Amino acid sequence: MERWEVVEKYWENARYTGYGRAIDHTVRDLYGIERIDRNTIEKVNELFIKARKESPFHRVLKEKSKIRTSLLDNSNFDLEPDRNYFTPVFKLDPYIFFRNIEQIRQLSKVAGIAVTSFNDWLEVTECMIERAISNGIAVFKSALAYERPICYEKVNYYQAEEAFNKIFNYIHLPEMKNQELIIGREFQDYMMHFILRIINKHGLTVQFHTGIQEGNGNVLTNSNPTQLCNLFLTYTNIKFDLFHISYPYHREAIALCKMFPNVYLDMCWAHIISPRSAMEFLSEFIDAVAVNKVSAFGGDYLMIDTVYGHQLMARQNVSKVLAEKVSDGIFSVDEACKIAKMMFFDNPVEIFNLKGII
Secondary structure, three states: OHHHHHHHHHHHHHOOOHHHHHHHHHHHHHHOOOOOOOOOHHHHHHHHHHHOOOOHHHHHHHHHOOOOOEEEEEOOOOOOOOOOOEEEEEEOHHHOOOOOHHHHHHHHHHHOOOOOOHHHHHHHHHHHHHHHHHOOOOEEEEOHHHOOOOOOOOOOHHHHHHHHHHHHOOOOOHHHOOOOOOOOHHHHHHHHHHHHHHHHHHOOEEEEOOOOOOOOOOOHHHHOHHHHHHHHHHOOOOEEEEHHHHOOOHHHHHHHHHHOOOEEEEOOOHHHHOHHHHHHHHHHHHHHOOHHHEEOOOOOOOOOHHHHHHHHHHHHHHHHHHHHHHHOOOOOHHHHHHHHHHHHHHHHHHHOOOOOOO
16 A cells, blocks of 8 residues: 555556556456555455466466467577467567677677677677577567667678777776677667578568657657668568557558568557557558458567456457448458457467467
């Protein structure tokens, strides 16, 4: 209750957002509590703590949400998740955007390759990606829209090496171990293209964060998906999956998906960012693009419980859009059910190379 006193006024202002609605759906259907407020918060807390002792992953993901597998952002290098629940996704960003010298040392150690030059770093990167692919990884991810514009120019090897060497000259100094640093854009751009060339050979999938960034304050224009056009044009054997419908650039995202055979759109997070925008997006998407090019849901949560509430909203939103199309005579109820299954199941299986896994 002491913590509730701090939160209450903010919660009451925000509870009608998509975020708030997902939480209320969750506590109602998982814990039998109609809504979170001053009168229920202690009971919800008690039930939440009790549920931690009873494998909430199985109850929420399997029993309540009927989720066959969840794509897991696997940022911890070789850490293997529980495959009963998760399919790992390989994070590209540590090879492109350095936080500190220690990051280089850690990846060098995992790869088993001493880094003494830019060439060594390329070898580490290629080794880790090929190792991931040989271990069954078929999806890769970049969230660098939080850090920089997602326009990756073609730069030559020598420009990238020069940018790398500016920090490498200090790698031996003890005080540099955890000191924050940002390596030059030339290096970052080169590494993105270097990595995509490898993935392109294997015909796998790359997820890009596009659109709104979480948290308070950032540079929204960094995440405009139109900045990725040169990648779409160059790496035609990669399936590019654009996260969050690129909200608020969702119309641009629809146009990109229509223009490029290798671009797909992902409604992860979208249903709680703005339920109305998610429905408007899906309605326009169906009018403009083939229905096999969108995934209808992704939880995009750190908390397991609220995946249920988010997915319920996704089901409701998709149902409303499809019902409207049926009412307009665009397709039948049977066809609407078939399309719903495609968007929630068949399309993700195809986009994320899950055949034989689930």
